[in-house]
Amino acid sequence: MTCNEFTTELSSLKYPSDISQEMQNHRTTCPQCARVYHEAVVLMQFISEEKTLKVSPFLKTHIAAKLDEPLNTSWYARPAILTVASIIVFILGIVSANILESSEKINPMESIASDYYFQNNYGTQLEEIWINTNYYEE
Amino acid sequence: MDLFPPDKILVDRVKNGDREAFTTLMERYQQKVFQTSMGFLHNQADAEDLTQEVFIKSYKSMKSFRGESSFGTWIYRITVNKxxxxxxxxxxxxxAGLDAMKGEDSAADTNADAPLLRKEQKEQIKDALTKLNNAQKKVFVLFYYxxxxxxxxxxxxxxSPKATESLLFRARKNLQKELD
Incomplete structure (x- = not known):
C-alpha cells in the first residue's frame, strides 16, 4: 500500500478506527501516515467533545419569553427611516453645495459696484447700474 | 391523549396556535439544533444564541411549512442556513477587529485547565474546519455532529446522495491536508 492510497482510503472512512488490516500494517511501518492517522483520531475526539456539551436548560424559557414579546415595529421601520434620512441628507447636501457655489461666483465688477453702494455713495448707483448692464450685455 | 405525538401532528397543532405543541417540538429538537450550531460556531454561547434564533424563526415561519419534508429536515435546513x-x-x-477579545474567551470557556498543546490543537482543528468551503462544511457538520x-x-x-458523498470525501481530504 502506498501513502497516497492510505490517505485516500482514510478520507473515505467514516471513522479512522474503521481502517483495514492492510492500512493498519502500513501505518505501523510509515511514520508519516501514522501522523495523518493520529490527526484524524484527534479530529474525531474534538468532535465528540463538542457533541457532549448540553444545551442550557433555560433555553426553552428564553425562547418562550421571546415568542411572547410583542413585535417591535421600530426594528422593521428602522431601515425605512434610515433610507429616507439618507436621501434627505443627500438632497440637502446638493442644495447647500449649489447655494455655496453660486454665492462664491461673485462677479468682480458686481463687488466693486456693491462696495460703492455700501459706502452710502448714492451717486454711484447709476454708475453701478451702468457697469452691471454693460457687463451683462457683453 | 397521545404522550408522544408525531412531529406532523404537533406541527398542525402549532399552526392552529398551540404553543404547548411547539414546546414539545423544541424539547425534541433543541439538543440536535444546538449540536449542529456547535459544529459551525465552536462556541457554546454563540451556539445557544443560534439555537434560539432557529426556533423563533421556525415558529414564525410555521405557516409556510408545507410538510413536503419532515419537520426535522426543515429545522436542520434553517439551522444550516442561519x-x-x-x-x-x-x-x-x-x-473589523470586533471579535479579537471574543476569540480569546471562546478558547478559554470550554476547558480552562487544558494544557497549552491541547488548546493549540483545538484551535488548529477549528481553523481547519473554518477553512472548508460552505458546501463541504454543511455536509461535514450534518454527518458528524x-x-x-x-x-x-x-x-x-x-x-444528490452522490454529490453529498463527494463533498464529504473532499471535506475529509481537505481537513487531512490542513491538519498535517
Missing part, C-alpha cells in the same frame, strides 16, 4: 449567515457576520466582525446518514444529509441540503 449558521452560514452567522459565520459570514463573524468574519466581518473579525475583519448531527449523525445523519448520507441520504438524510442530501435531503436537508437538497443535493
Amino acid at each position: 449558521a452560514i449567515n452567522q459565520l459570514r457576520r463573524n468574519k466581518l466582525r473579525a475583519f 448531527q449523525e445523519l446518514n448520507l441520504k438524510e444529509v442530501a435531503e436537508v441540503l437538497e443535493l
Whole structure:
C-alpha cells in the first residue's frame, strides 16, 4: 500500500478506527501516515467533545419569553427611516453645495459696484447700474 | 391523549396556535439544533444564541411549512442556513477587529485547565474546519455532529446522495491536508 492510497482510503472512512488490516500494517511501518492517522483520531475526539456539551436548560424559557414579546415595529421601520434620512441628507447636501457655489461666483465688477453702494455713495448707483448692464450685455 | 405525538401532528397543532405543541417540538429538537450550531460556531454561547434564533424563526415561519419534508429536515435546513449567515457576520466582525477579545474567551470557556498543546490543537482543528468551503462544511457538520446518514444529509441540503458523498470525501481530504 502506498501513502497516497492510505490517505485516500482514510478520507473515505467514516471513522479512522474503521481502517483495514492492510492500512493498519502500513501505518505501523510509515511514520508519516501514522501522523495523518493520529490527526484524524484527534479530529474525531474534538468532535465528540463538542457533541457532549448540553444545551442550557433555560433555553426553552428564553425562547418562550421571546415568542411572547410583542413585535417591535421600530426594528422593521428602522431601515425605512434610515433610507429616507439618507436621501434627505443627500438632497440637502446638493442644495447647500449649489447655494455655496453660486454665492462664491461673485462677479468682480458686481463687488466693486456693491462696495460703492455700501459706502452710502448714492451717486454711484447709476454708475453701478451702468457697469452691471454693460457687463451683462457683453 | 397521545404522550408522544408525531412531529406532523404537533406541527398542525402549532399552526392552529398551540404553543404547548411547539414546546414539545423544541424539547425534541433543541439538543440536535444546538449540536449542529456547535459544529459551525465552536462556541457554546454563540451556539445557544443560534439555537434560539432557529426556533423563533421556525415558529414564525410555521405557516409556510408545507410538510413536503419532515419537520426535522426543515429545522436542520434553517439551522444550516442561519449558521452560514452567522459565520459570514463573524468574519466581518473579525475583519473589523470586533471579535479579537471574543476569540480569546471562546478558547478559554470550554476547558480552562487544558494544557497549552491541547488548546493549540483545538484551535488548529477549528481553523481547519473554518477553512472548508460552505458546501463541504454543511455536509461535514450534518454527518458528524448531527449523525445523519448520507441520504438524510442530501435531503436537508437538497443535493444528490452522490454529490453529498463527494463533498464529504473532499471535506475529509481537505481537513487531512490542513491538519498535517
